[in-house]
Amino acid sequence: MNACDLIVVGAGIVGASCADEAAAAGLRVAIVEPGTIGGGATACAMGHLVAMDDDPAELALARLSLDRWEAFADLPEAEFDRCGTLWVAENPAQAAGIAARVARIQAAGGHAHALDAAQLREIEPSLAPDLCAGMLVPQEAVVYPPRVAQHLVLRACARGAVLHHGRRVRQLDTHGVTLDDGTVLHGPVLVATGCALPQLVPELPLRPRKGHLVITDRYPGKLRHQVLELGYADSAHGSDGSSVAFNVQPRPTGQLLVGSSREFDIDDPAVSPSMLARMLQRAFRFMPSLGELQAIRAWTGFRPATPDGRPYLGAVPGRDGLWVAAGHEGLGVTTAPGSAQLLLDLILGRTPAIDPAPYAPSRVLA
Amino acid sequence: MNAQGVVRLAVNGRPIEVPAGTSVAAAVARISPMRFRDSVHGMPRAPLCGMGACFECRVHIDGRAQLRACMTPVREGMQVTTHD
Numbered sequence: 001m002n003a004c005d006l007i008v009v010g011a012g013i014v015g016a017s018c019a020d021e022a023a024a025a026g027l028r029v030a031i032v033e034p035g036t037i038g039g040g041a042t043a044c045a046m047g048h049l050v051a052m053d054d055d056p057a058e059l060a061l062a063r064l065s066l067d068r069w070e071a072f073a074d075l076p077e078a079e080f081d082r083c084g085t086l087w088v089a090e091n092p093a094q095a096a097g098i099a100a101r102v103a104r105i106q107a108a109g110g111h112a113h114a115l116d117a118a119q120l121r122e123i124e125p126s127l128a129p130d131l132c133a134g135m136l137v138p139q140e141a142v143v144y145p146p147r148v149a150q151h152l153v154l155r156a157c158a159r160g161a162v163l164h165h166g167r168r169v170r171q172l173d174t175h176g177v178t179l180d181d182g183t184v185l186h187g188p189v190l191v192a193t194g195c196a197l198p199q200l201v202p203e204l205p206l207r208p209r210k211g212h213l214v215i216t217d218r219y220p221g222k223l224r225h226q227v228l229e230l231g232y233a234d235s236a237h238g239s240d241g242s243s244v245a246f247n248v249q250p251r252p253t254g255q256l257l258v259g260s261s262r263e264f265d266i267d268d269p270a271v272s273p274s275m276l277a278r279m280l281q282r283a284f285r286f287m288p289s290l291g292e293l294q295a296i297r298a299w300t301g302f303r304p305a306t307p308d309g310r311p312y313l314g315a316v317p318g319r320d321g322l323w324v325a326a327g328h329e330g331l332g333v334t335t336a337p338g339s340a341q342l343l344l345d346l347i348l349g350r351t352p353a354i355d356p357a358p359y360a361p362s363r364v365l366a
Numbered sequence: 367m368n369a370q371g372v373v374r375l376a377v378n379g380r381p382i383e384v385p386a387g388t389s390v391a392a393a394v395a396r397i398s399p400m401r402f403r404d405s406v407h408g409m410p411r412a413p414l415c416g417m418g419a420c421f422e423c424r425v426h427i428d429g430r431a432q433l434r435a436c437m438t439p440v441r442e443g444m445q446v447t448t449h450d
Contacts, residue, residue, distance in 0.1 A: 292430060
């Protein structure tokens with residue numbers, strides 16, 4: 001009899017965080033992962049730890065998570081680099097919105113301040129000279145997500161979790177799951193399978209949202225902050241069929257990681273030359289010298305997107321003992337620690353760290 | 367290039383004259399044959415394939431990094447920097 005207190009399905013950054021949190025709380029945990037740990041959206045991500053401030057619920061989850069990410073700042077596996085986030089304005093309308101964004105971040109417990117055009121040029125000379133203002137969030141950082149996921153799984157296992165690696169959940173049962181090798185596990189189930197959520201929980205709507213990334217050769221000192229255009233949220237949170245936004249990150253190696261693109265309704269993971277060109281043209285507009293650098297690799301990934309952009313965190317209505325932590329779209333790395341804490345608060349009946357209502361799966365089943 | 371078909375350039379600040387049509391790799395080899403660049407872990411690296419495939423000969427040329435010396439012909443006044 002394989003009795004568990006929690007069966008975590010999926011070992012991406014979200015499932016790994018939940019398994020780690022559950023094992024730390026003393027639960028008997030099983031982890032089921034058919035592929036590489038952190039090998040899905042986690043491996044395609046930029047690893048930028050960033051608070052998006054345009055949705056109060058998303059900001060609350062990000063702030064809770066960013067505080068918890070501080071515990072990883074000295075972990076070698078995390079490759080934690082506190083480069084800060086620099087948001088840049090390309091027109092006066094965006095510049096005019098900075099004060100309100102600074103205020104929202106400060107009110108949520110973060111730190112941010114506005115920069116004028118001269119200050120912007122001074123801290124990032126390689127940005128386009130016509131950019132008129134910026135906002136610096138100095139405490140934000142980047143990590144290497146797949147290694148963090150692996151670290152969390154190993155830590156959970158060191159606390160007694162059992163990893164069923166290379167095994168797939170064949171079906172959800174009344175009292176647990178059956179794996180593809182016939183193994184039966186008994187206990188409450190937490191589905192953290194990202195884009196694969198509909199296979200096990202088809203009643204929760206989820207769409208894959210394709211993205212492209214490009215990485216350059218090593219150019220140390222070319223850029224110091226992760227830089228995004230202030231219009232990024234319009235691309236990220238808009239529901240257009242396809243969009244691009246400037247988002248470039250200096251890796252600790254001196255390489256530059258360049259994004260971003262968003263496309264719905266595409267299953268093909270192949271790099272699209274036209275989408276890549278559109279994304280890079282957008283990047284060159286903000287950082288002209290990027291065009292002189294050698295790109296060495298381009299790849300794509302799929303973000304798990306819910307209809308309202310918020311993750312599903314909580315119990316699945318009408319299904320006994322079934323929990324879900326999925327649908328984080330492009331913020332799963334940032335918000336994994338907070339998601340795990342909130343989930344375990346709910347599972348264990350603790351007072352939730354933040355209001356769970358905005359993330360409740362029941363919101364889409366009304 | 368002067369009338370004798372000689373191109374003058376500098377490698378790590380040292381002036382050098384080579385025949386026109388020479389690759390940067392051949393020019394650098396006269397000054398620093400075994401160390402064009404350092405690997406991520408600090409090992410010296412130098413050209414292996416000489417035809418643009420191995421990327422071991424990357425140098426800075428006129429302020430631009432990560433250029434393949436073997437694929438770049440010399441130009442008058444060029445400033446080449448190795449291993450950084």
